[in-house]
Amino acid sequence: MTTRLHPNISVDCVIFGFDFEKLNVILVERVLKDPVTGEEIISDFTLTGNHIYVDEHLEDAAKRVLNDLTGLDHIYLEQFYTSEDPARLKSPKDQLWLSKTGKNPEERVISVCYFSLLNCKETPIRKKDRKVGWYPVSNVTNLGFDHSQILAHALHSLQIKIQNEPIGYEMLPQKFTLSQLQKLYEVVFNVEFDKRNFRKKVAKMKYLIPLDEKQKGVSHKPARYYIFSREVYEKTKTDMLNFSV
Amino acid sequence: MTTRLHPNISVDCVIFGFDFEKLNVILVERVLKDPVTGEEIISDFTLTGNHIYVDEHLEDAAKRVLNDLTGLDHIYLEQFYTSEDPARLKSPKDQLWLSKTGKNPEERVISVCYFSLLNCKETPIRKKDRKVGWYPVSNVTNLGFDHSQILAHALHSLQIKIQNEPIGYEMLPQKFTLSQLQKLYEVVFNVEFDKRNFRKKVAKMKYLIPLDEKQKGVSHKPARYYIFSREVYEKTKTDMLNFSV
DNA sequence: CCAAAAGTGTTCAACTTACACCCATGT
DNA sequence: ACATGGGTGTAAGTTGAACACTTTTGG
Numbered sequence: 001m002t003t004r005l006h007p008n009i010s011v012d013c014v015i016f017g018f019d020f021e022k023l024n025v026i027l028v029e030r031v032l033k034d035p036v037t038g039e040e041i042i043s044d045f046t047l048t049g050n051h052i053y054v055d056e057h058l059e060d061a062a063k064r065v066l067n068d069l070t071g072l073d074h075i076y077l078e079q080f081y082t083s084e085d086p087a088r089l090k091s092p093k094d095q096l097w098l099s100k101t102g103k104n105p106e107e108r109v110i111s112v113c114y115f116s117l118l119n120c121k122e123t124p125i126r127k128k129d130r131k132v133g134w135y136p137v138s139n140v141t142n143l144g145f146d147h148s149q150i151l152a153h154a155l156h157s158l159q160i161k162i163q164n165e166p167i168g169y170e171m172l173p174q175k176f177t178l179s180q181l182q183k184l185y186e187v188v189f190n191v192e193f194d195k196r197n198f199r200k201k202v203a204k205m206k207y208l209i210p211l212d213e214k215q216k217g218v219s220h221k222p223a224r225y226y227i228f229s230r231e232v233y234e235k236t237k238t239d240m241l242n243f244s245v
Numbered sequence: 246m247t248t249r250l251h252p253n254i255s256v257d258c259v260i261f262g263f264d265f266e267k268l269n270v271i272l273v274e275r276v277l278k279d280p281v282t283g284e285e286i287i288s289d290f291t292l293t294g295n296h297i298y299v300d301e302h303l304e305d306a307a308k309r310v311l312n313d314l315t316g317l318d319h320i321y322l323e324q325f326y327t328s329e330d331p332a333r334l335k336s337p338k339d340q341l342w343l344s345k346t347g348k349n350p351e352e353r354v355i356s357v358c359y360f361s362l363l364n365c366k367e368t369p370i371r372k373k374d375r376k377v378g379w380y381p382v383s384n385v386t387n388l389g390f391d392h393s394q395i396l397a398h399a400l401h402s403l404q405i406k407i408q409n410e411p412i413g414y415e416m417l418p419q420k421f422t423l424s425q426l427q428k429l430y431e432v433v434f435n436v437e438f439d440k441r442n443f444r445k446k447v448a449k450m451k452y453l454i455p456l457d458e459k460q461k462g463v464s465h466k467p468a469r470y471y472i473f474s475r476e477v478y479e480k481t482k483t484d485m486l487n488f489s490v
Numbered sequence: 491c492c493a494a495a496a497g498t499g500t501t502c503a504a505c506t507t508a509c510a511c512c513c514a515t516g517t
Numbered sequence: 518a519c520a521t522g523g524g525t526g527t528a529a530g531t532t533g534a535a536c537a538c539t540t541t542t543g544g
Binding site for chain 4 (some may be wrong): 276423444468
């Protein structure tokens with residue numbers, strides 16, 4: 001394994017997180033100051049990403065990015081899109097940033113994009129040299145590079161995927177309440193559900209298993225905890241079929 | 246625009262076609278003969294693809310592949326996956342093929358994959374130097390390179406996509422019958438539908454417009470023709486919502 | 491005792507499924 | 518006349534949508 005970075009191939013990670021209230025995404029601040037005046041020439045945000053090593057699995061490169069940020073392994077990771085417009089890094093701002101950070105702004109870079117799912121509350125973010133944090137997806141505007149489009153793609157892919165596979169549990173703690181699960185679906189799709197109808201719906205999902213354990217220390221009727229059983233899911237899943245358009 | 250091919254980036258096209266009976270895919274024969282004995286050292290099939298030019302849009306590269314094969318422009322094209330395992334072209338067979346066809350077998354190639362949709366009956370295939378043709382998807386086994394996995398990915402993506410957008414019409418002639426439409430969905434999902442229930446379902450789709458025109462020259466009751474109206478579709482489409490797992 | 495979220499059922503409308511026969515055409 | 522696929526309706530069961538009150542806890 002060589003350690004040379006590939007000049008033309010990168011990965012970008014759209015790291016989604018749920019905090020029981022909103023859908024969030026990890027962004028990195030991108031600030032460039034004029035060395036003389038101290039004025040901020042660039043001040044915006046981007047997704048997290050990296051060039052790959054020339055003979056590295058792209059998924060491993062994405063895991064590197066994730067591990068650098070969170071210290072975690074085994075994070076849910078899904079390739080969803082490859083951004084490749086030859087002009088995608090050609091805006092004056094992006095060109096300036098690339099030259100000031102030691103990249104060659106002439107090089108074409110295609111970026112294979114992954115989304116990840118995390119529970120914000122259980123994920124410490126290691127802020128290294130640059131400012132990194134969770135930001136509500138609904139507030140995000142004008143990211144650097146073409147990252148706004150990548151984020152839009154990612155959200156759409158997440159919506160499609162979560163309809164067909166039980167991946168939402170990746171954004172919840174192991175034990176969760178039905179209200180938390182409902183809120184998760186609500187923020188992912190940006191809709192509201194009726195509590196009773198939602199509960200009737202999930203009651204049919206046999207892989208959602210109620211525990212004899214309730215919330216403690218909450219100043220209202222404590223909610224029952226549930227767990228997701230992948231084992232039951234794999235045994236009972238049935239292929240979807242429903243062409244709805 | 247330079248005309249140098251990028252050594253590390255290619256596109257592969259999974260070209261699906263419907264012939265009113267089966268779902269087909271265009272494959273290219275890959276034959277390598279021993280120059281002395283004439284024995285066939287390699288004899289299998291692959292998808293169609295090509296390296297990109299260094300500053301070419303990947304979608305344009307895919308369009309080149311499609312235009313070379315069919316002479317057509319404006320073919321439905323959808324990026325669905327990027328194949329990237331550093332070892333994806335490392336099997337002895339693939340290495341042999343690469344060296345015998347003037348490629349450097351050491352180079353890592355990542356391939357951005359697109360699927361296209363066509364009506365077989367309206368698509369002439371230009372067979373140039375190599376043998377190219379339509380093959381039933383259900384019979385395909387053991388393609389060269391990692392193309393079997395790419396095809397499986399493509400079929401899955403097609404199934405997901407066709408559930409959420411009316412892209413099936415790309416595989417039908419402009420005027421089609423309801424039985425043809427039904428057969429299309431049946432072969433894409435590999436299931437059978439009840440004729441009456443299918444018709445009730447599509448009757449709700451306002452963008453399926455019946456014509457005052459029927460089949461001619463068929464030895465049975467002639468079927469009414471329908472067209473797909475994109476205009477009506479765009480006006481009436483509603484966002485899907487149904488997390489079914 | 492108050493605030494806060496948990497939990498629970500019924501009714502009506504819409505949709506899904508299963509199922510069988512006559513029709514228009516070419517040969 | 519016959520073979521072929523086109524075209525149609527109904528009843529039963531299931532699912533989806535709308536809607537309000539009681540319960541349990543902490544403060």
